[in-house]
Amino acid sequence: MVLDKPLYTTNYGAAYVGDSLELLDQLESNSIDLVMTSPPFALQREKSYGNVEQEAYVNWLFAFCEKVYRILAPHGSFVIDLGGAYQSKRPVRSLYNYRILIKLCDQLDFRLAEEFFWYNPSKLPSPIEWVNKRKIRVKDSVNTIWWLSKTDNPKANVSNVLVPYSERMKKLLANPEKYYKAKERPSGHDIGTAFATNNGGAIPSNLLQISNSESSSRYIQLCKAVNTPAHPARFPQKLPLFFINFLTEPTDTVLDIFAGSNTTGAAAESLQRRWIVFEQNLSYLSASAFRFVNANESIEQISILFEKLLARKETINITR
Incomplete structure (x- = not known):
């Protein structure tokens, strides 16, 4: 790999600041065992972490997935979490998450190994207009998760994820x-x-019931302590844990191209998998380092670490 200097490293991974479209080009072909990611969704309203208008979304995301196909190992998997959305000002669902799936399979020759559905029982009712005010739609609490591969038989072991x-x-x-x-x-x-x-x-089903209600984790507490916003669209660590356990082995490498608060890296670290993450927002990625610091680090030490990361003068190594 010929990647530029990472923002920080840990025992097993490295976090890079930058545009994934550029960073993906620096990875060797067929070198990644699992790409696990949750891109910004095609929502109606613009979010602080950046999202793309629904009409342009499919082509925007496809450009990243094209590069993912090149770097994914023949036995590897591409797992992509996509939340549903409504069309603008209409009580009608957008088909963007299905359109991207069909385009990836038709134009890039990805195989849909299996579809998963992540049920988040703690998800708030939305959209407010159709659910709370007019009461003509029910709460949307399921995300579609596409498990894609380059061959018919990607690496997988269901014995690792028994319930x-x-x-x-x-x-x-x-x-x-x-x-x-x-x-x-x-x-x-x-x-x-x-x-x-x-x-x-x-054997587990393809309906994954995982509550996403992180509100008092150490990551959240440390973000508050250094007065920086936590990433507003985090998925729960149990989600990447499931797929990393299911689809990889200890010597494999996991990549997240929309890292956010780096939940994927933290999950991979806990399972002793090598990991790489890309995130273009320096503040979010700097704060993601809080997931790897020692529990006995003082707030003063955390603040100094955060300022060093924001300065980007050197790669910071974080080990427990």
Whole structure:
């Protein structure tokens, strides 16, 4: 890799300030195992972190994805989180997140390995006009997540993301003769005796229920302490944790091209994966370093670190 000097590094990763369109060109082809990102959504109103008008959004995002295709390893995965949106001044949904999916598969030969849906039960009702005022639409609390790949068989291991068994399944495993009989079901499925085997957990569904209600984390507290705004559109760390566990191994490299507060890097660091992130907003990326500092660092030390990052005179190494 021939990337320029990073803003900061950690035990496993490096954070770079700059435009992803330019930084992606500096990465070697077929070098990244997982690209996990959540780009600015095509919303009706302009946000502080920067977003693009709906009409131009698909072409804008496609330009980044073209470069992602080049740097993604043949066995790698591209996971992209896209929130839904309404068309301007109409109670009609935008199709932008589906249009970008079709364009990526038709024009870049990405494969849709599987679609996921992130259900955020703590999401506030929106848009206010149609949900709260006129009461003609329900709360939008699901994001579409496209798991894309360059081949039909990207690296994946569902055993790494098993979920706890239901209480009913626990009873079945404890006493299979009482609760279970091997036979063909009305649906035509032939359920054999192996169904009652304890595999350490259940296979998760493609509906991921993860609350996004971070309000008192150390990252938020430290942003307040140094008087800098926290990134307003953070996804919960459990989201990238799921996909990093599912789609990578410890020696792999994870990339986020719209890092924001660097939740992806923090998740990768906790799983001992190498990571690279790109973010063009210096203040947001500087504050993202708070996710990696020692718990015993004083506010004075944090403030000094933040000022050094904003100055960009040297790469700061942050290790615990």
